[in-house]
Amino acid sequence: CPGNKCTAENNRYPDGSVRLRNPHIELMDQDILYHLALGSESHDLVEMFGDVKFVCMGGTPKRMESFANFIMEEIGHKLPTGTTLLDISQYSYRYCMYKVGPVLSISHGMGVPSISILLHEIIKLMYHAKVKDPIFFRIGTCGGIGLEGGTVVVSEEAVDAMMNNYYEVPMLGKLVKRPAKFDRKLVRELKNLADPEDPYVTTSGKTMCTCDFYEGQGRTDGAFCEYTEADKMEYLQQIRNQGVVNIEMEAIPFAALTHHAGIKAAIVCVTLLDRLKGDQVMAPKEVANEWQIRPQKLVARYIKRYLQMK
Ligand code: R2B
Ligand code: URA
Numbered sequence: 448c449p450g451n452k453c454t455a456e457n458n459r460y461p462d463g464s465v466r467l468r469n470p471h472i473e474l475m476d477q478d479i480l481y482h483l484a485l486g487s488e489s490h491d492l493v494e495m496f497g498d499v500k501f502v503c504m505g506g507t508p509k510r511m512e513s514f515a516n517f518i519m520e521e522i523g524h525k526l527p528t529g530t531t532l533l534d535i536s537q538y539s540y541r542y543c544m545y546k547v548g549p550v551l552s553i554s555h556g557m558g559v560p561s562i563s564i565l566l567h568e569i570i571k572l573m574y575h576a577k578v579k580d581p582i583f584f585r586i587g588t589c590g591g592i593g594l595e596g597g598t599v600v601v602s603e604e605a606v607d608a609m610m611n612n613y614y615e616v617p618m619l620g621k622l623v624k625r626p627a628k629f630d631r632k633l634v635r636e637l638k639n640l641a642d643p644e645d646p647y648v649t650t651s652g653k654t655m656c657t658c659d660f661y662e663g664q665g666r667t668d669g670a671f672c673e674y675t676e677a678d679k680m681e682y683l684q685q686i687r688n689q690g691v692v693n694i695e696m697e698a699i700p701f702a703a704l705t706h707h708a709g710i711k712a713a714i715v716c717v718t719l720l721d722r723l724k725g726d727q728v729m730a731p732k733e734v735a736n737e738w739q740i741r742p743q744k745l746v747a748r749y750i751k752r753y754l755q756m757k
Contacts (some may be wrong), residue, residue: 449703450532458611458709463580463648465708467574478540478575484539495535500549501750502569504562504701505586508543508554511692514586514743515545515552521747522754524548544653548752555585555697559658562697566704570639573710582629582633583712584749589654589695590664592687596730597647597738601637602654602714608663610655610689614703627702630689631710637713640748650719652692654714664694666726671721681721693718715742 477488492611641649661669
C-alpha cells in the first residue's frame, strides 16, 4: 500500500474501480466464477454488471429474493413488461443472485467459509465488470448481548471468538492475518438513518464472528456441552464488558476481504434473541420475518438517499 498505509482508499484505483490484488488473474484466458455460474469469457460481465453500485448480501436465498423485490419497490425500478426477477446464479445451486438496477442481492450461506468463497468471486466480478466504487452491505441476523429480539445493530467493529480484529487464514501452511475493518463514515451514515419513529431500537457496537452457532457462541443447547450455565453467563458478561453487542458468523471475513479490496462495507443485523436470556431461537416465524425486514429498511434508506443525491 502507498506509504504503507492500508486504507480502503489506497486499495482501489484512483478512478474508483476495484483493484484485483492478484497478478495471476490478468494472465488467465478466462476466469470462471464457478460458484456463481458466471465466467469472464462466457458472459459479457461489463454489460451485465457494469452499472452495479450496491452489493447486498444475506444468509438465505429467500431473504435475498424478498430483498430484491423490496428494493425494486423502494427505488421504483421497473422490469421490462412481461418479465420477472431472475436468479442469475440459479445453475450454481450454491448462491442466489438478483439484479435490480444498481443493486445486487445475493445469498451468502452460513459461516466463514461460505461467505469467504462468495466474496472472492464477487470481488472478481466487480473487477471484471469494471464497477466503480461499489458499496457492500451484509443484511443479517444475530444473537444480541443485552439487546432484546428485533433490535437493529450496525457493526462498528468485527472481532473473532478470541476477540481478535483480524481474519486469520492458513495459506501454504502459514497463518496470514488481514485486518477486519469497516468504513467508519458508512457506519456513521447508517446509524444516522435510524428514524426515531421506528418502533424498535437501532444501536451499534462490536460484532463477534464465530465459527459455530452452538458451542462457538457459548450455547448450552448443542449436541455437546462441557461448561455450566454459570460459565456461559460469565463469558457473555465478559464479552459484553468488552463492547460486544451481538454475535453472528460472517463479520470477520466480510470486513477483512472488503477492506483488502478497498471496498466500502457495513453490516446491519437484527437480533433474534437476547443471549443473556437464553439460547433457543423461539420467536414465531411471522415475528422473525418482520424483524428481518428491519435491516433491509435501513439499507434501503441509504440506497435511496444515495440515488436521490446523484
Ligand atoms: C446468523 O444466522 C446464521 C446462523 O443461524 C449465521 O449465518 C449468522 O451469521
Ligand atoms: N445467528 C447467530 O449466529 N447467532 C444467533 O444467536 C442468532 C442468529
